[in-house]
Each structure stands twice: as C-alpha cells, then as structure tokens.
Amino acid sequence: YLFTVTFASTEETTALFKWKATFKNQNNSLLASWTPSSDACSDWYGVICINGRVNTLNITNARIIGTLSAFPFSSLPFLEYLNISRNSLFGTIPPEIGYLTNLVYLDLHTNHISGSIPPQIGSVAKLQIIRLFDNHLTGPIPETIGYLRSLTKLSLGINSLTGSIPSSLGNLTDLSFLFLHVNHLSGSIPEEIGYLRSLTRLDLRNNFLIGSIPTSLGNLKNLQVLLLNDNNLIEKIPPSICNLTSLTILYLSRNNLKGKILQCLGNITTLQLVMMSHNNLSGELPLSICNLTSLQVLNLGRNNLKGAIPQCFGNMSDHLEILDMQHNNLSGTFQSNFSIGRALRSFNLHGNKLEGKIPRSLVNCQRLEVLDLGANLLNDTFPMWLGTLPELQVLSLRSNKLHGPIRTSRFMKNLFPKLRIIDLASNAFTAELPANLFQNFEAMKRVDQTVEDSNNKEGGYYQDSVAVVKKGLELEVDSILSLYVTIDLSNNRFEGRIPSIMGDLIALRVLNLSHNGLQGYIPPSLGNLSSVESLDLSANHLEGEIPNQLTSLTFLEFLNLSHNHLQGCIPTGRQFATFENNSYEGNDGLHGVPVSGGCSRLPKTNNMTELEQESDSTFLSELNWKVVLMGYVCGLIIGFSIAYLMVSARNPDWLCRIAEELEYRILMRRHKESAKLSKELQKMKLLSVAIRVILDSKL
Template sequence: MMMVSRKIVSSLQFFTLFYLFTAAFASTEEATALLKWKATFKNQNNSFLASWTPSSNACKDWYGVVCFNGRVNTLNITNASVIGTLYAFPFSSLPFLENLNLSNNNISGTIPPEIGNLTNLVYLDLNTNQISGTIPPQIGSLAKLQIIRIFNNHLNGFIPEEIGYLRSLTKLSLGINFLSGSIPASLGNMTNLSFLFLNENQLSGSIPEEIGYLSSLTELHLGNNSLNGSIPASLGNLNKLSSLYLYNNQLSDSIPEEIGYLSSLTNLYLGTNSLNGLIPASFGNMRNLQALFLNDNNLIGEIPSFVCNLTSLELLYMPRNNLKGKVPQCLGNISDLQVLSMSSNSFSGELPSSISNLTSLQILDFGRNNLEGAIPQCFGNISSLQVFDMQNNKLSGTLPTNFSIGCSLISLNLHGNELADEIPRSLDNCKKLQVLDLGDNQLNDAFPMWLGTLPELRVLRLTSNKLHGPIRLSGAEIMFPDLRIIDLSRNAFLQDLPTSLFEHLKGMRTVDKTMEEPSYHRYYDDSVVVVTKGLELEIVRILSLYTVIDLSSNKFEGHIPSVLGDLIAIRILNVSHNALQGYIPSSLGSLSILESLDLWFNQLSGEIPQQLASLTFLEFLNLSHNYLQGCIPQGPQFCTFESNSYEGNDGLRGYPVSKGCGKDPVSETNYTVSALEDQESNSKFFNDFWKAALMGYGSGLCIGISIIYFLISTGNLRWLARIIEELEHKIIMQRRKKQRGQRNYRRRNNRF
C-alpha cells in the first residue's frame, strides 16, 4: 500500500514539474513573439512598455499582460503611446488570448487577415487609432467573440457579411470610420447583440428589416450616414430598445406608428432627415422618453396634446419643420423639461404663461414663428433659463421687467418683434448675459449705458428702434469689457461719436481665437445678422468669429475718433449715413484684419489716408458721397475696388476714378523724361544721318552725280525709294516703342 501511494505522489510531482516546465516554455515563446512585435514600434523608449524585457517574467512583470495557467490570456495596453502597426503582431503565437485591448494608441496600417488565428478571442478593442483599410472577413471565424470595438479609426470598404455569423456578439461598435455600402442583412442573426453602433460612416441604402429581429438590442446608433428609404416598422419589435439614433440621414416617408410601442425608449433622435406626415399618436405611450429630437424634417400638423403625457421628457427639440397651431398650455406640466425648442415653424397665438412653471428649463426657443401678444411677465422669474429666443415673431407690449437677482440668462434674442417702451433695468441682474439682441422693435429709450456693467456681454444689438440722444458714459472705470459686436444702427442717436465708449472696449483690443463655446451650444446656436461688404449676412456661433461696430444711419456728427485705430480686432466698421466731418483718421490703417469699411454719406473731407493701402484683408470699401479729394491710395486691395466706392467725391483722382493723378510726381517725371528721350533719340538719329551724308559728299560727289544720271536716264528710281521707306519705318518703330513703355508704366502705377 505504501508503495502505491509513493508511486502516486511521484507521478503527481512529475506531472506538476512537467506542467510548470511546459507552461514556462510556452509563455517564453509568447514573450519572444511579443518582443519581436515591440521591436517594430517607432518609439522604442516607450516608458509604459519599459518592463517588456527578455530578462523579466512576462506573466508577472510586463505592463498590460495577464496570464492564465502560464499562457498569455489578456493583452491590455490601452493609452500606452504605442506608435506602430499590427503587421508583426504574433496572432499565431497567442492561441489562448481572450482579451485584446490596443485602444487609444497610434496604431496605423491595416488589420491583417491573420487575426482569424485568435480563435479564443472574446474581447477585441482597437478603438481610437489610425487603422485603415477594410475589415478582414476572417473576423467572422472568431466564434467566441462577444465584443468588437473598432470605432474612431480610418476603416473603409464594406462591412463584411461574415460578422453576422458571430452569434455570441453582444456589442458591435464600428462608428466614426469611412465604411461604405449597405448594412448587411446578416447582422439580423446576432440575437444576443445589445449594442449596435455604425454611426458617422458613409453607409447607404435602406435600413435592413432584419435589424428588427435583434431582440436583445438596447442601443441602435445609425446616425450621420447616408441611409435612405423608410424607417422599417420591424424596429417596433425591439421592446428592450432604450436609445434609437437615426439622425442626419436621408430617411423619408412618415414615422412608423410602431415606433411609439417602444415603451423602454428613453432617447429618440430622428432629426435632419426628410420625414413627413404627422407625429404618430402612438408616441404618447413612450412614458420613459427623456429626449425627443424631430428637428429638420417636413413634419406637419399641430403639437399633439399627448406629448404632454411624456412627463419624463427633458429635451423636446422640433425646430425647422412645418408644424402649426397653438402652443399647448399643458407643456407646462412636463416638470423636468430642460430644452424646449420649436423655432422656424408656423406656430401662432400667444405664448402660454404655464411655461414659467418649468423650473428646470434652460433653453426656450420659439424664434421665427407667428406668435403674437405679450411676453408673460412671469418669464423673467425662470431662474434656470439660459437661452430665451423669440426672434422674428409678432410679439407686442413690453419686455419682462422682473429679471431677478441670480438670473442665469446667457442669450436673450427678441429681435424682429413689435416690442415697445424702455429696456428694463432689471436686466442688470443677469450678470452672465453674453448676447442681447433687441433689434428691429419699437423701443423708445436713451442708450442703456448701465448694460456696460455686465462683465460677460459680448453682443449688443439694438438696431432699428427709436433709441435717441447722445451716448455718454457713466463714471465707471470698467464698461463693456468683453463687447465684440455693437450694432446701434438705424436709430436717432446724435452729437459726437462716443469716444469714451471706444476707449473702454477692451475686448476689441486683442484678437482672441480661444473663446469657449457656451454650455448650451449642443442644442442652440447664437446667430446675428450684420451688414458686411454691403450685404446682410447671418453669422452663426458669433461669439468667437466677428468683431463689429455698426453705428450707421443715426445723427452723429463731429470727427471720427482716432482711438478706433486701437481696436485692432475689428472686422466690420460701419459709420455711414451720419453727419460726420473732418478727416478720415490715419490710425484706421492699424486695423490689420478689417474686412469691411463703410463711411459713405457723411461730410468727410481731406485725402484718403495712404495707411489704408496696407489693409490686406479689406474686401469692401465705400467712401462715396463725401467731400474727399486728392489721390486715391494704391495698394493690393485698393486695385480691386470699383469707381462706385468713391462716387460723389468730385475732388478724388487716380485709379479707378480717372486715368492719372496730377499729384503723382513719379508718373509725371517719367512721362517727361520718356518724351525727352524720344526727342533726343530722333534728333541724334537725324544728326548721325546728315553727318554721314556730308562726310561722303566730297569724295562721292562725282560718283553720286553719275549714279543719279544713270537712274534718271534709265527711269529706275526704285532703289532710292526703298532707302527712304526703310528710314521712315525705322523712325516710326522707335516712336511706337517709346509710347508702349509709357503706357505700361502708367498701368503698373494704377495697379498699385
């Protein structure tokens, strides 16, 4: 009995030693293969992989390597600053690899077909690299794969049909690539799939009906492609679906009623397609819905009352459709609503006061509709409100006067209504205000200098109102410190231009390209219309783009302040249609990025400063209908302006008004010198000719008489005529050459 037990113990020891030996041998082979791959990296001094050395234990010491039973089971070197390719990766030497994570590196090149050798692979993550080429169909042979994440690369070509054979797959993420072609119908075989992300590619064709067979699907993201056709009704079978993203495609027809039966849905994004028809009544069943995006389609009808049953809604986004009717009063019952955007539709009637009950509301946008009546005063009490946009409606009455302390407003746009009376002083409580557009109303007030205390105000647009009086600053040391756009045009402001205001515009003294986007920029873009280059231009996301001063069409008088030249960030300067006098300040030549300068219809005199010729970005110039005189400066941009930029200034000379400028000494001197040289040349030619003739007179007299006698006696005078003709031709050609040189010189002067 003792002998048997000893034999058993010895056998166990042998097998244990044999196992440890083979395991150590196997991991050594795997380690060698991994080191060969590492040797191909472009950054051999990678600190993350410094532990990868032949003398260390791969299973215990190497960064990102995990072994099981002595064999490499997991390779996770995400965010390890690897710069290399997969061409030398040991696909054949890692038969027990289950988890491969190479994400967030700088791996380029293609995915080799040898990846099909990793037959035990369960998790594959190559996201956020520089991988290009096509997806090898050999991936379809990795039957144990549960997760594929290759998003945010440069993959192209078709999605292999073979991927649809991976029945164990739960997550497939191929978004943010350049994949093309149609979505394979075979994907409908992956019944365990819970996440399907194919967004931001170049996929075309229709959405396969088979996608509706993926009964385990919880998130479907096909947005930002070129998919067309109808939304398949089969998607209504996905009763576990929580997020459906089909936005920014070319989908058409009506929204299937079946979508409304997805009772688990929390996010529905169907915006930026060509969907038409009514909003399905079945949408009232989606009680868990938090975000509903139907923007930029061709939907018609009214807002259905059942929308008010969606009490979990936080984002209701339907701008740019053909919706009409009145705004439902019951919207005020959706207590968690944060974004309510219905702009660019045809809503009519009054704005319901119940919206003021939405204490979480951050964006309220009903701009570009047909709403009328007064703005409810209680709207000033929505302390959470960041964006209030009612531009281009038919609202009347006064602005809300009760903006409270702690007001969160960042953007207030009431442009293009019929609002009257004064600008409410309570706006002074909105210390975060960046954009204030009250233009094109009937406001009757003096310039609201108290707005200058708002530290973040960047856009002030009060154009086309009944504002009046002089613009005078208060005694505050800091006023309008961050202002970038000020438009006071088409009012009745008078007296001198506000020099003291210009001196305070600190935000225009530097060219700032680093301004942050507002927190709401995902759901709302600030926009403003400016007059530039003689045309109205709508600028979107204005806060970091344009710097504008527009004081045109008022009653300002006096001089243009030279301090304007210190505001070097200005792109558009318009003080036209006033009664300004005096000279154009030469300091405007310091506005190096100025694109549009409009000074027409004033009483400006003197010469155009030569310094303006250095404005290389200047695309539009209008100095017409003033009293300017002298020579028009010549420079790279000035040669592009036509005569209408200067019309109504009878004293101006030079290109393009006239051919020459009398005060151009260089041009006149060169013309005179050229003429003298021409005369001199002709005189010299004739002198040389007669000298030669006289020198030969004595010796050739007899010969000459004999020749003449011979010619006369024979009647052959053609030889003498030919000599005279050649002499005449030579004189004419010399004169033409000089005249051509003069014309070319004048053209060069006019061009510059």
C-alpha cells in the same frame, strides 16, 4: 489536477508577431515589447491571456499604421475582447472576422477603414458591443447583424453607409444603444425599430431618411435620447411620442414636419432639451410646455408658429437656459409684468412681430450671454440698463423701431464688459455716436483666442447663431461667441464725427457705420483695427482724405467708402490693391487707382497751379504770391498785437481756444471754398504759432 497556464500559445504569438511585421511603422515604441523572445501573456503590451490563450487584445491609441488583412483571425479562437480603436488602420474589414466565434467586444472606431461591413459579422453570435463609428465604411448595413441577438450596443455612425435601415434590427431586443448618425442612409425608419424595448438611445440624425416618424416609436418606454434631426421626415409628429415618459432629449430639427406642437408634450416631465427648429410647425405655443419643470433648452425657431408668448414661461425661470423661437410669426406685446428666467443664457426672438418695449425683467438674467430681439416691431429707446449684465456677449436689436440718442455718462464704468457683438442697424437712433459707451467695451479691446464657446454646455446639441452683415451680405453665423466681434450701427440717423476711440477696439472683425449722417474725417486710429475684415462707412458725409493708416489692415477683405465727400489720393498697396471702383464711387474728389489712372499730379486748368500739400491737410489751392505775402504780413501784425495785449492781461488761454476752433471750422468748409480757405488757414496757423511763441517768451 488543476493548473493554470501562464505562457502564451506559440501559434497565437507567432501569428500576432507576423501581423505586427506588416505595420508601416516598425519602430512603434508602444509595441516594442512584442518580440519573439518575450512571452505574449506576461510581457506584450495590450495582451491578456486566460490559461495561455489570448483573451484580450487592447491596443487602442497605439499609433499603429497598417491593415487588418494579415490579422490572425483564425489563430485567435478564444479572443473575446478586441479593441484597435484610435489608430491609423486602413483597408477593409476582412470576411475572416467571422472566425472570432467567442468575440464579445469589437471596437475599431476612429480609424481609416474603408469598404463594406462583411456579412460574416453575423456569424460572431456572442457579440454584445460593435463600435465601428468614425471610419470610411460604405455600402449597406448587413441584414445579418440582425442575427446577433446578444447585441446591446451598435455604433456605426460617422461613415458613408448607404441603403435603408435593415428591418432585421428589430430582432435585437437587448439593444440599448443604436447609433447610425451621419451616414447616407435612405428610405423610411422601419416600424420594427419600435420593437427594441430595451433601447435608451436612438440616433439616426444627419441621413437622408424620408417618410413619417413611425407610431411604433411610442413603445420605447425606456428611451431617453431620440435624435432624428437633419433628415427629410414629413407629416405630423405622432402623438405616441408622448408615451416616451423617460425621454430627456428630443431632437427633430431640420426636417419637413408639419402640424401643431403636441399638447401632450407637457406630460414628459423628464424633458431637458426640445429641439424642433427648421420645420413647418404651425399653430400657437401650447401652455403645457410650462409644465416641463426640467426643461433647459427650447428651440422652436424657423417654423410658422403664431400667437403670443405664454405668460407662464416665467414659471421656468429657475431651469430654462436657452429659449430660441426666432423666425416665426409670434406677435403681441411684452406685458409690463412679463417675466423670463434668472437661469436664461440665450434669448432669441429674432424675426417675429413682437411689439412694445424690451422686457425690463431681462435685467434679472445675470447669466445672459446672447440677446437677439432683432427684426421685430419693438418701440423703445436704447436699453442702457442691459449694460449691467456681466456675461452679455451678443446684443442684436436690429430692424426695430428703436429711437433717440444713445447717451451714457463718462462716469458710468463697466457697462457691457464682455460684449463682442452689438447690432443696432436699421433703427432710428439719433445724435452722435456714443463714444463713452465704446470706451466700456473691454472684450473688444483685446484679441482673445481662448474665448469659451458656451455652445458646448449642452453637449453640442444647441449652437447659438445670429445674423450679421458682412461684406454687404446678411449671413447667419454659428459659433458666434468665439468667432465674431462686430459693431453694426448702419441705417440710423447718427451724426457728428466717428470717435477716434473706436481704434482701441482692436478685436473688431466687422465695423459697419454706413447710411448715417456722419461728418468729419475718417479717424486714422481705425488703422489700429488689425483684425478687421469688413469696414463699411458708405453713405455718410465724411470728408478729407482716406488715411494711409488703413493700408496696415492686412485682413481687410471688404471696404466700402462710397457716397461720401472724400477727396485726395486713394492709398495704394496691400489690401487696397484688391478693392474695385465700387468701394469709392460717389466721391467726386477722389482720384488714383482704381477711380482714375494715377495720382502723381492733379488735373490742371488755365488758372490753377500745383501747391505743396500740408502734412495735416488734404486740399490744394491756387494762390497768387502777392496775396499770400499780404496775408502773412497782416496775420503777423494782428497776431503779435493781440497776443501782446492778452499776455499783458495774463489771460491768454481763451484766445488759443478761439484760434483752434476757427482752424477746425475752416477745415470743415474747405471742400467748398478751397482757394479762400487755404489762405485763411495759413494765416490762422501762423497766428497760433506766433501766439504760443510770445506766450513762451513772456511766461
């Protein structure tokens, strides 16, 4: 007679309950059902039985804190499926794992397991899937894994495994996934890997592998993903790679590969991502790249490529999203009919030798988020037309030959609505800073912690980067879209005042206006930039005092106000206590820590005395009391007389404007004629007050 056993074996139940008793957290609610009085097959969480014997143990993400040392390997001979992933297991994998002779699926990923992989794992002959990634495993990969002929997926990535890749892995002819990434593996890639004709994904990135890419990899006709980046591979890319006609992702970045980009690469029409940056590749861009009708990401940055950008790149307009060829030797001029894709999201040609004008076809790229054409030889005016791109977040045009004023009408609205980085440094822009343009930077007016990081759109394979100057140093910053808000207009020929509206851009982290011809005062509104970390206003013609409002910038790490005409006391407290003398050098009128010992009194000479400091002025002058009195009297007489006449004429507004203009001009010249200007300013202030009093009484 046939019958089905529905209750668990006493031996298996007892063994599992003893293992649970070793857990550090006995009050685990998910395993509360594991009690001696209940039936393991029908009542226990994560346990499935067949004919009364435990077949499946699936307790992933069950908040277990414990080890495998007391796990009942020998008491579970019928166990086929073991998943204890995403817990807090520590300790080692015991050699007794070899007793699980019927095991098909082993998953211990994302724990804290250490030690080596026991060679006894090679005795578990029925294993099809091994997932041990994201632990702290050390030592070599056991040769005995090569005995597991049924294995289809082997994932040992994100550990600290050492030694070479065993050639015995070439025996695993059913293997479709081989993930050994982010370890400390060394030596060369075995030729035997090319025997794995069922392989669809090969991930060996982020190791210390050396030697050349094996020609035998061209045998992997089913391979879809090949990740060999971040190793020390050398020599040329073998032409046999072009045999991988199913390939969708080719990632060879950050090696020491040399030679030309293969012409035959254009035959792999399935390619979607091609990443070969940070190598020593040379020669011109092959026209065959334009045949890649599925290509979404092309990253050839930081090589030695030369020549012009093929005109046929415009043929990829419907699918190419990222084009990164920064830091090469590309040259030539953007032709007037140069076309680049409507699907483009990131366009980075920084650090080449491109000439001519910024291609106007970019205005069609309505999805463009990152545009970096810095460090070229472009000769153009500011491309205000880019302001219509609704998604643009990064605009870098630094170190070109751009010139002229940046002008926009105050009636032009919604320009650059999402811009978070604008870098126009080291050009020849002139005239005043574009206050009306700053007014449009809506994304800089709010501190947004939820900015979408579009780098994840390609599965994390590509990450936008841009060079920014922070703390006086040029840095390459990744994850730029969510982390940095920057305005860099340094090393141009801007003049006039710093617009006070810049204080509205409260999300700014880096503001660099250095090495221009800016004049006037430092706007107190800059004290509103609560997120700013680096502020550089050096090498201008700024004057007046340093606003005390800047002491509220609690995140400020770098301040450079050197080589201006600033005067008065240096503010104290908070971040200002951390800045050294080089933040202020070249300002002869500044005093206080750290420039001098203190600021309680001014230095005295034989013909100078202290004066009270006006609330809206930073200069002090010595005046004879008789001269002051004469000035007051004259000012009053003249002021009352003129005011009376103008009120009688019922047209007083122009006089007020003249008084205010004279007051401003006097302030602008005060550092040259401090004593004389102080007297005139007092007269003009009194005159303005008198006029307004008369106006109020008459009107």
